[in-house]
Amino acid sequence: MRGAPCPICRKPAVAEFSPFCSQRCADVDLGRWFNERYAVPVEDDEEEAQPEPRRPLSDNE
16 A cells, blocks of 8 residues: 655655655755745634633632
């Protein structure tokens, strides 16, 4: 059974650099993350986005 090809150059992946074929392709991928070419989509939950209102402290607390 054959594994997935390198996501950068499409050559066969090498176990040492999996899922890439070489250190070069791994570095290209890392550079893309650093330059924000890739992004993980995030959906804000309205309840989490708004902080809970603070209540005043009473003398008993």
